[in-house]
Amino acid sequence: MNHKFTNEEVTNLADKLLIGISEEEVKDIVEELTFVANSMNVISEIKEINDLKPLTHPFDLYETSLREDDEYEEGHDIEDLLSNADFTQGREIEVPKVVG
């Protein structure tokens, strides 16, 4: 993979992801993605990599059990929760209007 990212490509991607980014950020992201692409190139050099199944879990143990639906945990303290947000109203978090 020898892909070179462009400003237009990043702007287009941001549009598709419904996020707005500044010109400055576009520049940074192009640089970051170029770094990622270069790292991927290193991996691509591994012989017969296309024949390998993607690894999602290091072990195929399947021994993990599911959680019983009996014990519950009280909700986190509301003041504590809201302190993470810049804007709040009552018990809720306020964000710019987004209808997607």
Add this chain to the structure above:
Amino acid sequence: MALKVVIGLEMHCELNTKTKVFSKSLNNYNDIPNSSVTAIDLAFPGTLPIVNKEAVKKAIKMALCLNCEIPKVLIFDRKNYYYPDVPKNYQITQNTKPIGINGKIDVEVNNELVPITIHDIHLEEDTASLDHYFDYSLIDYNRSGVPLLEIVTDPCIYCPEAAVAFLEHLRNIYKYTDCSEADTKKGQIRCDVNVSLKEENSTELGTKVEVKNVNSFSNVYAAILYEIKRQTELIEAGKNNEIIQETRRWDEESGTTIRMREKVESIDYKYYVDANIPKIKIEKEWIEEIKSEIPLLPLERKAKYIKDYNLSSYDSGVLVKAKEVSDYFEECLELGINPKEASNWITSQILGYINKHDVEIDDIFLTPKRLLNILNYLNKGTISSKQAKELFYLILDEKEEPEILIKKYGIEQIDNDEELLLIIQNILDNNQNQIEEYKAGKTKVFDYFVGIIMKETKGKANPVKAKEILLSKL
């Protein structure tokens, strides 16, 4: 050119577990905002989701009810997107190996069984709920992580009636199996509807339009009708190219669908396996155990009512339409009420009452036990059938025991021969002319006398006995 509509449905329904699907927060999102929220729901760094067994069990149960193939291993995926309703910036869902695939179920549409094929069923987490105001939105994370089951059909439905019948049938299965309350009024069910038109004999599907987030079955019906009309008009005007693959939303106020975004510009969700959740083996024995817990489903109960109790197909259909009603009927039978009698009372009187007053059958004061009381009085002849109906409404309205109401309103049948004889003799003495008419062959006068007897006794005379005595006296 004859056109045929092709419909595919995606139905999301919240499962009724005690806790959320990946955290131990309570699954009661209608509580005060942000009260059932823990670190996992908010995706705080270092937190790990742990899968709720009951949510998986209910998902498997639904997959079995829809005759799906169940995978051997449980795997979850991340669906990546940026929107304030997912604090993680991804939703945990199933893409690689859904909990059920290739299902099939028959639904009844206008007395005919129509097969619906299920593409897949996947278990996922619900997102936070957003309330939109003029220039801001408020987020309540209580709903984040509530187990949500999405059932996706193939494009195999060919009329809006079948689409709604399928959704109603699914809602019933959710209730019968106790997998969900499945209450559209509480926002527990949301549907996406895919509609396309094709030429009647063509094997190729037309361009698909998706109508998202329709929140009631009547709106699903209306949205399909609207899309059929809109797309037909475009095709007939030769503007086929104006039907594009896009996402629209149903606007209840205008009764139309409105474009949200074109599919070509759609978001790429970049699904990949969530490595934070280990792969979990689904044991065969567990699937068998879940299968054995599935109760009789609506159509099976209906068949049983027709076969075992000799009820009509129509009445049986009415009884099984809501699980609560069917349960009420079965409780009546357990108390020993005759099936036909129970069915008659439920389908006519009780359903009439609950529909008129917009109440649930479980909430009315007239329990099957109290209905049995009324029927006992009726069958013993203590009250007439007219009085039974009077008592029925009094119980519902005054929320009092039948015996108290009988005393309070003097609802009792005059059953005593001597008492009836006295009343009838008195009436006959005062109606000599009518007796002559009767004797001259005018038999209709008999009904006239019965009417007077009932009027004089305020409907309390036992009609059978009164008629017998009257006949002997004429």
